[in-house]
Amino acid sequence: MTFLNQAKDHFDRMSSALKLPEQKLRRDMWAKFQDEGFPDFKSERWRYTNLRSVTQADWKIESNSSAAKLPEKWANWCLKWSKHSDVLVCFDGQYRPDLSIVIEARGLQVEAAELKTFDFEVDGFWGLNLSISKSGYSLRVPASTQLERPVFVLNFVSQMNAWSSVFNELVLEPGSSATVFELQVSVDGTFVANDLTLARLKKGAKLDWVRVQDLAQEGFGFSEQVVEVGEAAELNWTQMQAGSELARGSLTAKMLGREAKAHVNGLTFGRSKQHLDQRILMSHEVGETESSQLFKGIFKDRSRGVLNGKIYIAKNAQKVLSNQLNHNLLLSPGAEADTKPELEVYADDVKANHGASVGRLSDEQLFYLQSRGIPKHLAAQILARAFVDDVVLKVENRFVRQALEECIESVLPHFATEMELDS
Numbered sequence: 001m002t003f004l005n006q007a008k009d010h011f012d013r014m015s016s017a018l019k020l021p022e023q024k025l026r027r028d029m030w031a032k033f034q035d036e037g038f039p040d041f042k043s044e045r046w047r048y049t050n051l052r053s054v055t056q057a058d059w060k061i062e063s064n065s066s067a068a069k070l071p072e073k074w075a076n077w078c079l080k081w082s083k084h085s086d087v088l089v090c091f092d093g094q095y096r097p098d099l100s101i102v103i104e105a106r107g108l109q110v111e112a113a114e115l116k117t118f119d120f121e122v123d124g125f126w127g128l129n130l131s132i133s134k135s136g137y138s139l140r141v142p143a144s145t146q147l148e149r150p151v152f153v154l155n156f157v158s159q160m161n162a163w164s165s166v167f168n169e170l171v172l173e174p175g176s177s178a179t180v181f182e183l184q185v186s187v188d189g190t191f192v193a194n195d196l197t198l199a200r201l202k203k204g205a206k207l208d209w210v211r212v213q214d215l216a217q218e219g220f221g222f223s224e225q226v227v228e229v230g231e232a233a234e235l236n237w238t239q240m241q242a243g244s245e246l247a248r249g250s251l252t253a254k255m256l257g258r259e260a261k262a263h264v265n266g267l268t269f270g271r272s273k274q275h276l277d278q279r280i281l282m283s284h285e286v287g288e289t290e291s292s293q294l295f296k297g298i299f300k301d302r303s304r305g306v307l308n309g310k311i312y313i314a315k316n317a318q319k320v321l322s323n324q325l326n327h328n329l330l331l332s333p334g335a336e337a338d339t340k341p342e343l344e345v346y347a348d349d350v351k352a353n354h355g356a357s358v359g360r361l362s363d364e365q366l367f368y369l370q371s372r373g374i375p376k377h378l379a380a381q382i383l384a385r386a387f388v389d390d391v392v393l394k395v396e397n398r399f400v401r402q403a404l405e406e407c408i409e410s411v412l413p414h415f416a417t418e419m420e421l422d423s
Contacts, residue, residue, distance in 0.1 A: 003059040003163060010061045011132050022115050025130075032127030039123055048306040048338060049248050049277045051125070054220050059163040059192060061132070065092045070099055074156055074185065084399045085150040085181070086110075092158055093134040093166030093195065107145040108178075113138040113169045118198055120226045120252060129165040129194045129222075136168035136195065139180070141205075143173035150179040150400050157215065160189035168197040172205035172233075179208040181400045183407070184243075190218040197225045201233035203257065208236045210400050212407045215243035217272065223249045231257025238395055240267040240404065241276045242411050248277040255282075255289035265391045266295040269411045270303030270335070277306040282324075287317045287347070293324040296388050299335035300415060309354070310342035317347045324354040329361060329387060331380075331415070381412050 011030055015023045038055045039046040068091060070078070078087045082101040086108055089099035095112045102110050112135040122130065141147060157164060172178060186193065193215060201207055207227075215221045221244040229235050239249050253262040262282060270276045282291040297305040311322045328337035341354035361383050369379035388408065395401040 003057075003061070006061045007128065007132055007163075014132065021117070025115060025117060027131075029122070029127045029131040032122060033124045033131060036124030036127065039125055043123065045123060045279070048308065048340075049246070049275065053246060054192060060161055062092055062159050062162040062164045065158055066094060066096070068092075068158060070156060074154060078154060081152045081399070081403065085152045088137055088151065088153045090136050090153065090155045090166070092156070093136055093164045093193075095135065095137045103149075106148060107142055108147055108151065109140040109142070111138050112136070113167050115167050118226070125222075126196060126224060129196065130167060133165040133167040133196070136166040138169045138171075139178070140171045141173060141176040141178045144175040145173075146176065147178045150181055150397050152403070153180065153182040155182065155184045155195070157184070157186035157191055157193045157219070160187065160191055163192045163194075165194045166196075168195060170197065170199035170207065172201050172207055174203040174205060177206040179397045179400055180210070181403050182209070182211045183403075184211075184213045184215055184221065186215045186219055188216045188218070190220070192220045192222070194222045195224070197223075199225065199227040201227065201229050201235060203231045204233060205230065206234045208396055208400070210238045210395055210404055211249075212240045212404065213243055213247055213249060214407060215247070217243060217245060217274070219244050221247040225250065226252045227254065227262070229253060229255050229257070229260040229262055232259040233257065234260075235262040235264075236394070236396070237262070238265045238267075238391065238404070239278070240269075240407060241278070242269040242407070244274065244276070246275045248279065250279040252281045252283065253291065255284045255291065256286065258286055258288040260286075260289045262291045263394070264291070264293045265394055266307075267388050267391055267408070268295070268297035268299075268305050269415065270297065270299040270305050271415065272301050272303060274303040275306075276303070278308070280307070280309040282311050282322060284311070284313045284317050284320045284322065286314070288319045289317070290320070291322045293326075294391060294394075295326045296391055297328040297337055298331065298384055298387065298415065299328065299337055300331040302332070302334040304336040304338070306338045308340045308342070310344065311352050311354070313345045313347050313350055313352060315346040318349040320347065320350040320352065322350070322352045326356040328358045329384065330358060331361065381415070384412055384415065
């Protein structure tokens with residue numbers, strides 16, 4: 001049985017057991033996929049990312065893993081960070097309270113997510129995924145509650161040759177705040193892992209959200225986040241991509257109320273033949289709102305990094321401030337970085353700008369460090385670490401920043417020892 005036939009059978013079994021509103025929504029999503037199919041290069045949203053290697057393979061629908069245990073390495077990771085945070089575990093996309101370490105008395109409300117009506121556009125790819133998606137995590141912070149501890153979320157993919165789809169949600173009620181660190185990891189092997197997360201920041205709420213994608217190099221990972229930023233609310237979002245043969249991370253931040261702010265940052269580390277894509281839309285739908293983007297990438301071998309960053313300012317959305325920066329280091333002649341900044345502005349009293357650069361490590365800086373007795377590969381590692389440091393320092397919570405730094409440190413030595421520094 002082909003993957004799409006399996007998906008249809010899975011969809012039929014799942015939808016027949018659901019209540020009418022969710023059943024109708026999933027049927028609409030399946031119809032969307034039937035109507036549009038998988039996107040190709042003709043779609044502007046997928047222009048730089050060819051899905052052929054994903055869509056032509058014959059995947060199986062992921063089987064139930066509700067009783068499976070985490071590998072010792074990741075169980076220990078949960079124990080380590082539970083000293084400083086609440087830890088949620090999603091195993092093959094499904095929220096697993098039995099593996100999680102959550103102190104709900106602190107105000108955090110955690111349960112399995114329920115797919116509900118949403119107000120954003122999806123294409124055929126996400127229509128398929130939403131129609132067959134599992135229930136991931138649902139995090140809700142009550143009004144006027146400031147979570148003292150960060151929330152660490154471990155997303156673990158265990159099944160090879162399988163297609164996994166999951167829907168998550170984050171809701172911060174008025175005046176609340178939370179810090180979330182999310183790590184995606186997997187077994188070695190090939191698979192397709194897809195997750196879509198809807199976040200709602202209501203009036204005066206603040207969310208600091210860091211996501212790290214470090215899936216197996218043979219895997220395929222696709223993430224979509226849609227964040228609604230209400231009046232005087234603030235989003236601080238940072239994403240690091242280092243895993244997967246082909247990965248795409250997308251964020252749509254919708255500034256819906258005056259004085260809403262969204263500060264979006266990203267790091268990408270590409271090697272071998274990896275294709276790592278980032279797509280960002282900062283949508284200013286009302287005036288007196290603010291956004292910023294800072295993305296940095298380091299690429300070697302024949303890897304390719306893509307950033308499509310768009311700033312949209314609606315008609316009459318005056319007094320908007322928005323900027324976008326993208327800087328890339330290419331460490332091999334065959335590496336590639338594509339940056340596509342976009343401005344779509346329908347108001348006249350705004351400040352919006354963008355900038356981008358692609359370059360190599362400085363020969364002068366390398367020589368300086370070598371002249372102090374530092375081997376060339378270590379000098380390159382020091383410079384690469386310094387290159388990404390301004391993104392890391394934007395993470396306020398020290399435990400989340402430490403977790404992000406550990407992820408970076410696990411990547412950089414491997415990069416430095418294999419850099420084609422003399423090319």
